[in-house]
Structure formats: C-alpha cells, structure tokens
Amino acid sequence: MTADLLKSAAPPPEDWPELVPLDAPNLPRLDLVHLPGWAGDYARAIAADTETPPELAAGMVLVACATAATRRLRVMVKPGYFEPCNLWAVAALPPGNRKSAVQSAATAPLVAWERDQATIMESEIKRITSERKTLEARAKEKRSKAAKEKDNGKAAELAREAADIEAELPDIPMQPQIWTSDATPERLGALLAEHGECMAWLSSEGGVFDLLQGRYSNGIPNLDLVLKAHSGDAERVDRGSRPPVFLKGPRLSIGLSPQPDVLRGLAAKPGFRGRGLLGRFLYLLPPSPLGYRALQSNPVPEGVRDAYAAGLRAMLDWEPATNEHGGEERPHLLRLSDEAYAEWYAFAQAIEVQMQPGRELEHFTDWAGKAPGAAARLAGVLHAIKHAHGTPWEAAITADTMTAALEIMAVIARHSLAALDMMGADPTIAAARLVWDWIERGRLTHFTVREAFNALRGTFPRVAMLREALEALEERGYLEVIEPPRDGPGRPPSPVVRVRPEIARGWR
C-alpha cells in the first residue's frame, strides 16, 4: 500500500503579475447609463435579449442615431469650427456573438423609414415615370419624323423640338435609401449623391475593409470619398453613364461589428493608417460572453422598442434648415453651452498633452488628433437623442450631455488604443507580438536572448530592439527576463528568458 507521499505536488507558488493579453488587455466596460432616454433603454434591452455585451448594442444604436442626426444637424464647437454628427464605430467580437441580430434590431427603424418613404413616393414615382415615358415617346416620334422629312428646314425644326422635349424630361425620383451594407466606394458615392449626401454603411462583418482596400478595383484602395465623407468635405463623384455630381458635404456613418481577427494587420494595409482611415473609427472590444450566457431570452419590451422607433423616426422627420433666401437646405447648428465648451476644451487639452513624445498617445496621434472632434460629434448625437421629439437646434448642448459624451469617449479611448495595438499601430506591441509568435510556434519555455536574436535577426537588426519587445511581454506577464550574475571580467552570458509557467504547462 502506498502512502501517496507526493499528493501535495503542485506548481510552485510564484509572484507573477496578472497576465495582460496583447490583443485585449483588461479594458473598462461601457456603462449604458451615459446613453440617454429611449436610446439607452433600447440598447440595454437588445443586449439583454441577445445576451451580447452592451458595447455592441451601444455602438450600433449610436451609429443608427448618428445616421439620422447628421442629416439635419451639425455641431458648432466654437465659431469657425464645425463637426458633423456622423460617427464611425467598430465593435469587434468573435463569431457566434449574434452581431447580426443586434445590428438588425438597431437599424430596424431605418429600414421601416425607407419602406414608408417608398410607399409615400410610390404613386409620385409611377406618375413621373409614366410622364417621362410619354415624353420620351414623343421625342422619339419627332426624331423619326425629322429623319424622314425631305425639307431640311422642317427636319431641323422637328429635331429641335425633340431635343427640347428631352431636355425637359423629368428625373424619376429614387426610392429613398439611408443605409447600405455592401457597396463599393464608387457605388457609395453614387448613393450619397442620390440620397441627400447622407448614408450609413452598416455591416456585421469586416468586408467593408476589403472593399476599401480595392477588392473590386484591382487592389487599388479608393479611400478619398470615404475619408471626405467622414469630415463632410466636398467631393466630385462620377456616376458611370450619368453625369458626374459634386457632393457639397457628404456625411457617411459607419457601423461595423467584425471579428477581432479582421482588425489584426489592418495598420499594414496601404493607406489605412497613413491616410487616417483607421484613426477615424471609434473602437469597442468587449469581451465575448460565449460560454457564460444563461441562454434565456428576455425579449425587448414592446414599449421600449416602440419608443426607440418613434425617437429615431422623429429624428429622420426633422425639417432641414434653409438659407435666408428660403432655398438651399442645410443642417441646423447645435451650439455648446459655455460649461459644455469648457468640459470639451479640457478634454481636448488633455489629449493634446498625451500626444507628446514618450506619452501614452505618442503612437496614436492619428486617432487622438480626431478624438476631440469625435467627442463633439458624440455630444451632438446624445443631444439629438434627448431632443428627438422637439427641435434640438433651439437648445444648447449642456455640460451634462458633454460629460456623458466624454465618459463614453474615455472608455472608447482605452478600447481604441487596444484595437490599434491589435492592428499593429504601436510598434513596440507589434514587435512583442512577433516575438511571442516565434515563442509560441516553437513552444519555447526557456531560451536565451542571444538565441532569440539569432532566430529573429531579420526582424530585429539590433538586440536593443528585441529587448524592447521582450520588455513589453514581461510587462504583460508573458515571460521574465533573468539577467545572469556577472562573473568576473569578459562578456557575461546572455540573459535567460522564461515563459510564464501556466502557459508553458498548457503547451505540454
């Protein structure tokens, strides 16, 4: 009979720091209390119904509201500085997280509005279509007569009459469209031109990035239009067989919920980082609840659903402002109260300082430089939600609303930095990931810095660069670098790197 003397055998206790994953560090959660009224209620209800992270519902609801708000509103942060209300949001989650269901729920009122508008316009479209066909037939008849007419004078007269008719052909109104899920950048330009220069691009996948990278244009990225449609800058759009149009202030909202894998490596895509595409998004990286769900549905209460639909519909039905001559439509201006401006200014200053070399945002200036503008936009959308059933342009954005926007931005900032890290934006983290990939491939529990340098010399031409990556891994608890004691003169032995024991055990 054995005494089981070694029954206490266990991994030796060690003081390792908490493991901070390279891809998704412990990020703060978004509190939906900052999302006002019917929008917040609905986001909470969708999250509960679908058992998805609140960040996903918040992101999609905010983009849906921004889509409606930006048609009629823009924020005047201070005289001469304006921000439109469109937002670009990405909420990344692994597959199986019901992202499509959340997106569908958030955009349902947009779909219903499009359908209703189509019904309202149907008879008008039919009437004008019929009228156009008649005129086209008349023009054709005149042209035919002109062709047969032997008298040159009469033929020229008939041809002129045909041309006059064609010049007066009425345009058939398009069925209104406010969002799309799959359009090339070229098609997107046409959609913006045909639908009041406002459009949302919503997708529960990451195919949008493929389209932007030029999936249908021989791999040549076509970013100009989308970049300008973020800031509302004028752009010329070619529409194939139809005459080109000039967009005076296109405003595109984007809501994506791709898989986290889609984000990896995006920074290396031509133009994505350098031209500021990735810096325009507000990122959310909520933890996946898969494996921890109760799998019991709590359907969205009808009242909450109706209130959301009514709120969004009210925003879509706002009348535009017109210029003093009563002609050209333009967005209403939202002004900040003095207190709201002070809050915003303090935020902008804090961001500014963090962009200095050596500070936290040093490697994220493309995102950070746009963060104050994004905060103003967000405040505009929250203000619009609060005043959806009224006239938001008649009230100033309050300090409370700005505070809520900044609270949301504070969380988004942490998530966005992590997302940009994931994409390879921070060179140190990108380097750390390369080193970790090498360690993981070889399942190396122990190795020397010299061995790592020899293996990774192509990527790290100097040991100091490799050490920096190892330090980043050490800070996150992946490994420890053990410096050997100096033993007399001469070159000391290379430091030994030891991988976190539970990771090493997992490999075995």
Next chain:
Amino acid sequence: MNNAISQFRDAMRAAGLEPPDVLEPGKLHRFPGAGKRPANRAGWCLLFDDGLGGCFGDWSSGFSETWQAKRDKPLSRAERAAFAHRVEAAKKQAEAERHTRQAEAATRAAATWNAATPAPGNHPYLIRKRIRPHGARIHKGALTVPVMDFTGRLTSLQFIAADGGKLLLSGGRKLGCFIPVAGDMKDPARVILCEGWATGCTLAEDEPATRVLAAIDAGNLEPVALAARHRWPSAELVIAGDDDRLTAGNPGATTAKAAAIASDGLLALPQWPENAPEHLSDFNDLAVWLAQQVEQGGGV
C-alpha cells in the same frame, strides 16, 4: 612577492575559499572547495609568476574570479590584454586538470562498481531507513550507488556507511549528475527528483512505476532538474524537496522551489502530521515515522 601572496590569500578568503598553506607562484593549486571536507580538491587557484595577478575558483559551484595586485597606475591596454590572456590560460589549465581528474575518477568508479557485490536487504542503513536496496552494491562494507550523467555515463560513486555517513568518490563529476534510483530512462511520463538516495528509494517504493532520480544534494537539484527537463521535455517532473524546517532559510525547500521553477516542474514537500517531530526533514523521515506510528498502534 610575499605581499602579493598575502593579498591573493585575502581575496580568496573574501570569496569564501580557504587557500592552501603553501602558494607557489606560477603553479595551479587545488584545495578543498567552499565548505568541503579536507580531502576535497574542488578549490583551485593560480598566482601568476610575476605576482601581479591571479585567478581562483571552486569547481563544485562553478565559481571563478580574477585578482590583480594593487598598482600605482592603471594597466595599459596592452597590459590589460596580456592579463586577460593569462587568466584565460589559467582557467583553461584548471579546466583541463578538472577533466583529467574527472576522467580518472570515472575509470576508478567503473572498476569499483564492477567489483562491488549486490547489497543485501539487511544492511543496517537499509533497515534503519526501511528501504530496499534498489540495485545498490557493497564496497568495503559501505552501500555503493552509481552517479551518472544524462548520456548514461558513470561519472562517480556515492558510498553510504552503516551509520549514514556519505562520501563521494574523490574527483568524480557531480554537477548535473544524479543517482538513478528506479525506473526506466526511456520516455518516462513522470519523473521524481529528490536530494538523497534513501529519500528516492522511499518515493520509488511509494510510486513503483515512476522514474526516480536523486540529485545527491540540494545544490545539485536545479542543474539536474534542468537537464531532466531538457531530456524529457513533456514529462511531468516532480521536485520532491527536503523541508529543513530547523535550518535558517530552509535550504532544502528553497532550492527545491527554485529547481521546480527553473525546470517548470511541480514542487512537493513533506506534509507533516501535527504530532510529527520537528527534526524530521525529508520524505524518508516521514515514511519511517508513519510506519513506526502504525507499528506502535498509534494513529497519526
């Protein structure tokens, strides 16, 4: 020169080594390593024949250091290079001597081992430790166990007297070597590593199917654990440490933990029943005491 010899001695004493009584410049001397018996020859030193420098070390711990006589002006670049060259040559000489000595010891170990006879189960040490012979042999009345390296070469022998006194074959290689207690060297799923052979026998009898190695002493646990991990990367390695509760710093538990951490192994220390005496320190002590309690009809 006398002044140089005196300074050289002081430097060695400061490093924890007791230099030999006679120090002849230009000659490699061997003497007991730090904390070793008088017959031990693990310590070494060489004072350069001009008395301006020297080096010394301890093979048992792998420690080595250089020494320079105090000078009025710093060494020139050429002098520094010459000094480094002499140190390198001295270390090579010491290393060559060590290899020769170890090779000679291995030859003597093989001859002694081949001439030794299987140990009887009634050897007083085995009886007192309540263990079986596990392949041990008898040489001049002492239990004799082999010390091997991970290539399977016999490097030394350990002799255990009836009263428990232990001796290693003079000059034999120990660092990173072990006493094979039980089990097969070929791809074991689980390997137990402890300090002493008797503890290893107890653990082998507790887990008959497991590969058990004894590292001879606490200081050798980590080198053997690392070599074992290198040899069997996917095996479960258990470091069964001594629990030197009455010794300051508990060297047994401390070195066992360090070995477990370094080799990614598991750590096991004896789990003492409440009434177990405090002088017990290893798994053999525990097993013997438990057996005595059963014989005496008492519980634990």
